[in-house]
Amino acid sequence: MSRSIVRQSKFRHVFGQTVKAEQGYDDIRVSKVTWDSSFCAVNPKFLAVIVESSGGGAFLVLPLSKSGRVDKNYPLVNGHSGPVLDIDWCPHDDNILASCSEDCTAMVWQIPDHSLTRPLSDPVVVLEGHSKRVGIVTWHPTARNILLTAGSDNLIIIWNVGTGEPLISMDDHPDLIYSISWNRNGSLFCTTSKDRRLRVCDPRKREVVAERLAPHEGIRPMRAIFTRDGNIFTTGFTRMSQRELGLWDPTNFEEPIALLELDTSNGVLLPYYDADASMVYLCGKGDSSIRYFEITDEPPYVHYLSTFSSKEPQRGMGFMPKRGVDVTKCEIARLFKLLDKKCEPITMTVPRKSDLFQDDLYPDTVGPEPAMEPEEWLSGRDEDPLLVSMRGGYVAPKSREFKVSKKNMLDSRPTTRRSTSTLDTNSLPPELLGRLLEEIQNLKATVLSQEKRICDLENKLSQYTNGTD
Missing domain, CATH: 1.20.5 (Single alpha-helices involved in coiled-coils or other helix-helix interfaces)
Structure with a gap:
């Protein structure tokens, strides 16, 4: 069976390679917070890492070009009063980053193109609406300025960060939310929760449109991500604590498309999905390996390709958007592996002898321009991401100033139920x-x-x- 699968796959020989030591990032005090997030976010301009800091929460933002040893006095982004739990770069502006923290807030930051010369403690906007720590922050894939946050109060809030207003609140989850993933056009998102349910939610209808109890029978945390064609890829544990992955059709949750046992380990598997190659990379917390699979529409649907192994276990992982890879070297993915004191970039490459641009490896990919405005999305419109060509490599645009409209929410605390704009x-x-x-x-x-x-x-x-x- 495996022979017929790998024979047709152009990704059969994908191999991982750690970059040279001087191209890594050393002397980084990676956060020791016990939270199952990736602790790292990367885009074609910057690397951001959640770090240990006294008296609150902070993260480090480095230009990608600033590799090597990081000065211990390098300025941090330190506006949170509690440990930072999650960070996410805006897909539509490489200088905008969102963070969330145990201090019950989320913040949006504008990072200058050059290296920070002093600590950055003034966010562009503060989002206050959760009553407990905020553990998940994720941007809408196609609409400008739409940000989703989820907290330990089991509440999901969707914000317009351009005004600082909460647009939508959902309290359908009775227990802690483990993960959230938007689908390709941002019309739905899927969640996994401590109550062992996988849910598909329509945020504009404020309702759960599909759910499945125990897609993985174990009680340990699950993760779920939408694939390009609308299916849902999950990682979890069996009843015997073996790690397991699954592929599901959200229109028919009765039986999985595929279910595959992996190994016995305690580390939660964090999935990173490449929509262009239809590949998924599995990085377990505490593992020293990265497994990667190809998802196709032919049985067995999820095909194991290979494993990249290194000596040291990973604390977290960042995944570069496709427009940030090097097309001249047939690089199809770049992961940033966090260790205790450093960050190592790992390149995933398809071996090809030709120096010409490989059209089959690089279809048009998601670009940095939003497909619609917040008001259009809120009114019910759906648009697929706007694509850009990878031929000749991607050139990042200059930074644009991010402005918050004067009717923002910074002067009055928003409620979790409705927008609290100026009282009429x-x-x-x-x-x-x-x-x-x-x-x-x-x-x-x-x-x-x-x-x-x-x-x-x-x-x-x-x-x-x-x-x-």
Whole structure:
């Protein structure tokens, strides 16, 4: 069976290779937070790594060209008051990055093209709406400025970061959310949860449109990602704690398209999907290997290709978007492996003798331009990503300034249920308006009385201290 599969695969001989030592990034204090995120995010311009820091949470942002040893005093991005749990680069602007933290907030940052010269502590926008730590942050694949966050309050909030407003809140999950993945055009997303369910959600309808109980029978965390053709690839554990992967059709969750046992290990498998090659890379936390598979529409549907092994176990992993790979070397993927004190880029290459551009390896890939605006997506429109050619390699555009509209939410704390933009008193019922005005007057009176009491106490204190003198 395997002979007939590999004979037809152009990715049969894909091999991984660690770059030279001087092209890695050394002396990075990778975060020791016990959270199953990748701790690393990368794009064609920057490498971002969540690091250990005292007095709050921080992450390191390096231009890709700044390899070698990292100065221990290199400035960090340190606006969070609690440990950072997840980071994600905006797919439509290589200088914009979102982060989330145990401090119950998510933040959006604009990173300058040059190296940071001083610590960056002022985000472009702060997103406050969760009541517990925020563990997942992920951008919409095709709509500008749409960001999804999920917290330990089991709440999912979708934001327009251009205004700082929460657009949609969903509280359909009764337990901790492990992972979230958008489909290709951003019309749906899938989630895995501690209640052992795999769900497919339609955010604009605010409902779960399909779900499957225990796609993997084990109780350890699962992961799920949408494939290009709309199926869902999952990783999890069997009842006997063996690691397992599965492929599912969300329109028919009764039986898996494929289910494959791998090995016995405790590390959660983090899947990274290459839509252009229809390949998935599995990186287990604490593993020293990366397995990769090809997904096709022929049995057995998920085909094992090979394993890249190294000596040291990985703490996390970053996955370069396809427009950041080197087409002149037939590189089809680049992963950034986090170790305790450094980050090692790993190139995945298809061996070819020709120096010409390989059309079959590099179909047009997802580009940096959004396909629609937030209002269009919210109104129900769906668009596939806008594609760019890889011929001649990808050239990153210059950075654009990210601006937040004046009706943003930074001055007032948003609720988790509805947008709290500027209050229009004309739209309120007279009775409610009267009660609000009365409550405001009462609060003012309370503040004045407390101020008078503070003044009296200060006077008494000064008399007492003068008397003791």
